[in-house]
Amino acid sequence: MAIGAYVSAVFTIFLHTPFIVSLIAGAGAAGLLGFLIGVPTLRLEGDYLAIATLGMGEIIRICILNIPQVGGASGLSGIPNETTFSWLFFSMIITLFVIKNILHSNKGRACLAVRENSIAAEAMGINITKTKVFAFTVASIFAGLAGALFSHYFGIAHPSSFTFMRSFDIMTMVVLGGLGSISGSIVGAVILTFITAAMQSYPEYRMIVYALLLIVLMLYRPNGIFGSHEVAALIWGKWHKRGEKDGAVVENK
Incomplete structure (x- = not known):
């Protein structure tokens, strides 16, 4: 940059x-x-x-x-x-x-x-x-x-x-949204930007929140929120599965 x-x-x-x-x-x-x-x-x-x-x-x-x-x-x-x-x-x-x-x-x-x-x-x-x-x-x-x-x-x-902190911020955005997900990175950037804005009055605690966020991600979502999937694909997949399920229920009736 x-x-x-x-x-x-x-x-x-x-x-x-x-x-x-x-x-x-x-x-x-x-x-x-x-x-x-x-x-x-x-x-x-x-x-x-x-x-x-x-x-x-x-x-x-x-x-x-x-x-x-x-x-x-x-x-x-x-x-x-x-x-x-x-x-x-x-x-x-x-x-x-x-x-x-x-x-x-x-x-x-x-x-x-x-x-x-x-x-x-x-x-x-x-x-x-x-x-x-x-x-x-x-x-x-x-x-x-x-x-x-x-x-x-x-x-x-x-x-x-x-500085290094700028690189760390960008890395956190990518890891948070999902490694291998373009739309996930955008979501990660939005979330992190809101966190940064919300903590403007407490800048000394920002890195603590980042560290805790990364630890939670590594424990429960090691590939990020969306992993390698795109947000639109996940939404479409869930909607499509729901449509198939509703169709099957109608046929059974």
Whole structure:
């Protein structure tokens, strides 16, 4: 997010580009950096991969903190407030459309196979590293887009907005909604946003609530609220089963 926020802000403030161009520049720069970081780090697995990716995030933040041309520790202010609800909604629809199409492509199915069982996927001829790099790059592009929208909403890009806690918040949203569920992640984001808003008067207890929430999830719903299922599919499935049950009752009568 930090790369998308700063690159888009630089394009808007110093190059005076239209908002859409700044968004594309921020997303593209984040995707490129994600690819460059992913090539060496995604050969790792497990805890080592988590440490490497989190470490790179902190390195990027510290580098930005020490670049005076983009505000340094003071951040980059004076960014036009271009992000509106319409832009957010449009960006969400585009993101959902692209992700859905990727998931139904060969690359997307390869990503799903690696997620479910990397050993079996490799045995079937899927290049694990290339697939991970592809997924990481796509995720970086959309993270960059989110960062660009973020900076143009608040009018400032500051290093303190992109700490480890931001990554933890996003991870919690995904885990809460359901690992492997796009709509579940949206539901998780909504729930967590409401919790954060409700606890504005008690910020010191926010992380305690997050930790308890994650513990409860790990005990009772380890794959999140919706797991790998989409919300619409679950609703349709229940409605369809109810319709079949009602039809069977009518026939019996």
